[in-house]
Amino acid sequence: MLSADFAQPLTKPRRIWLDTDIMIGMKDKTPREVDDAIALIMALEHPDKVEIVGISTITYANYAYEVTQKILGWYNKTGRTIPVYRGSDTANDVGVENDATRALANALRKEKMPILAIGPVTNVATLIKNHPELIPQIEEVVVCAGRTPGLPFKPGLEKLSVGDYNFEMDPESFRILFNAGVRMVLSGYECSIYTFLGKTDIDFLANGSADDQWVYDQLRPWQQFNEELFGVDGFVPWDTTPLGYLTHPNYFKYYHDIPVRINVRQSDTEPTGTKPYLEVSYDYNDTNWRAIYAYKTLPGFEEIVIEDLKQASLKNRS
Numbered sequence: 001m002l003s004a005d006f007a008q009p010l011t012k013p014r015r016i017w018l019d020t021d022i023m024i025g026m027k028d029k030t031p032r033e034v035d036d037a038i039a040l041i042m043a044l045e046h047p048d049k050v051e052i053v054g055i056s057t058i059t060y061a062n063y064a065y066e067v068t069q070k071i072l073g074w075y076n077k078t079g080r081t082i083p084v085y086r087g088s089d090t091a092n093d094v095g096v097e098n099d100a101t102r103a104l105a106n107a108l109r110k111e112k113m114p115i116l117a118i119g120p121v122t123n124v125a126t127l128i129k130n131h132p133e134l135i136p137q138i139e140e141v142v143v144c145a146g147r148t149p150g151l152p153f154k155p156g157l158e159k160l161s162v163g164d165y166n167f168e169m170d171p172e173s174f175r176i177l178f179n180a181g182v183r184m185v186l187s188g189y190e191c192s193i194y195t196f197l198g199k200t201d202i203d204f205l206a207n208g209s210a211d212d213q214w215v216y217d218q219l220r221p222w223q224q225f226n227e228e229l230f231g232v233d234g235f236v237p238w239d240t241t242p243l244g245y246l247t248h249p250n251y252f253k254y255y256h257d258i259p260v261r262i263n264v265r266q267s268d269t270e271p272t273g274t275k276p277y278l279e280v281s282y283d284y285n286d287t288n289w290r291a292i293y294a295y296k297t298l299p300g301f302e303e304i305v306i307e308d309l310k311q312a313s314l315k316n317r318s
């Protein structure tokens with residue numbers, strides 16, 4: 001027989017740090033990536049699973065700060081104030097302290113927690129480089145990066161190769177994280193590619209509150225820009241899968257304790273030259289680096305992403 005106790009959550013939410021290169025709505029030559037914003041809205045919809053202790057920004061740090069505050073103002077219905085800190089503006093100054101690295105250090109001095117780092121990992125690497133005593137306080141770093149050997153990144157109709165953006169922006173910082181022996185979770189292209197938000201998936205936002213409409217007005221051009229680049233009208237919400245590792249881990253397939261290496265060879269995104277690739281394989285026997293590698297999203301996760309956006313929108317109307 002079920003007792004009333006079963007209705008109570010069995011575990012407390014996991015307290016996490018979010019480091020993000022959120023750039024939704026940034027005025028530029030082209031529409032900008034929207035996935036960090038979707039991951040943030042999703043995280044706010046699951047206060048039973050994750051509690052965001054603080055948010056730090058990386059690349060375009062000032063714009064990211066402003067837009068994060070805006071989105072929190074609209075969609076944070078958790079009753080908790082979530083502080084936001086400006087991090088590295090360039091993702092090429094590892095070791096240089098900033099508001100974000102100081103705040104993250106203070107947070108880790110108080111408690112152990114995982115870091116969800118859905119941009120270049122410069123802020124996290126600065127923390128590790130300057131405060132190695134805090135490494136044991138980092139339960140894990142969940143990132144959107146990495147590939148199985150030679151896997152091309154060709155979204156949509158597979159006409160165009162794209163880079164492993166977060167890794168290629170700052171490979172040195174990834175090196176610092178792996179050398180520190182921090183538990184790493186890689187949930188990148190391979191895991192995320194078949195999660196796809198098309199026009200009909202987001203139409204409801206166009207009829208929502210003024211806030212929802214602002215979000216729609218950023219998502220829709222991003223979908224159309226994706227059609228120009230990759231042939232399909234819609235986008236992959238990449239950063240939702242590393243969040244999903246923390247909120248809905250059963251929706252992903254993982255290679256556990258898989259060796260990781262940085263391999264340098266001919267670039268698949270530039271006509272000439274070489275570039276580094278962050279790759280995982282059980283065949284790599286000359287590396288101490290290890291990760292949990294998410295290689296597949298199972299059916300149902302996309303529905304969770306859409307439902308979370310709908311719930312966020314409904315709350316925003318009342």
Ligand SMILES: [Ca+2]
Pocket residue numbers: 020021022035036118119239
């Ligand atoms: Ca991102």
